[in-house]
Amino acid sequence: MSKTLYRDPVNGKIGGVCAGVADYFGVEIWLVRILTVTAFLIGMGFFVLVAYLAAMLILEKMPPEEVQQTQHMRDHQVKQKPWQQGKTANDLLVDIDSEMKEMEQDVAKMEAYVTSSEFDLNRKFKQL
Numbered sequence: 001m002s003k004t005l006y007r008d009p010v011n012g013k014i015g016g017v018c019a020g021v022a023d024y025f026g027v028e029i030w031l032v033r034i035l036t037v038t039a040f041l042i043g044m045g046f047f048v049l050v051a052y053l054a055a056m057l058i059l060e061k062m063p064p065e066e067v068q069q070t071q072h073m074r075d076h077q078v079k080q081k082p083w084q085q086g087k088t089a090n091d092l093l094v095d096i097d098s099e100m101k102e103m104e105q106d107v108a109k110m111e112a113y114v115t116s117s118e119f120d121l122n123r124k125f126k127q128l
Contacts, residue, residue, distance in 0.1 A: 006062035015056035
């Protein structure tokens with residue numbers, strides 16, 4: 001699966017360029033922001049400013065479904081310990097419980113469809 005570089009204005013501060021780059025390379029947003037500001041301050045200010053503005057104009061906004069998937073992955077991959085997320089252990093368990101209930105409902109819907117006569121009918125039409 002190839003990734004596409006997008007701007008991520010939902011998780012971004014100014015134009016979403018740093019957030020998009022962070023998602024593309026799989027690093028935390030704060031690290032990309034610190035690297036950008038550091039490069040700006042150590043004498044590459046004009047280059048960083050031009051590159052940021054060009055990226056803001058050239059890159060497309062991240063589609064909403066990808067924003068949701070990225071946020072979901074970021075919640076589960078990067079900060080796995082409750083104190084890193086700023087949540088208590090109880091809050092984390094509540095979140096996990098609600099996610100498990102949603103998954104259980106999805107599996108129940110799939111199971112109901114696969115065992116239905118509609119599924120058999122659709123399968124027979126596809127075989128024709």
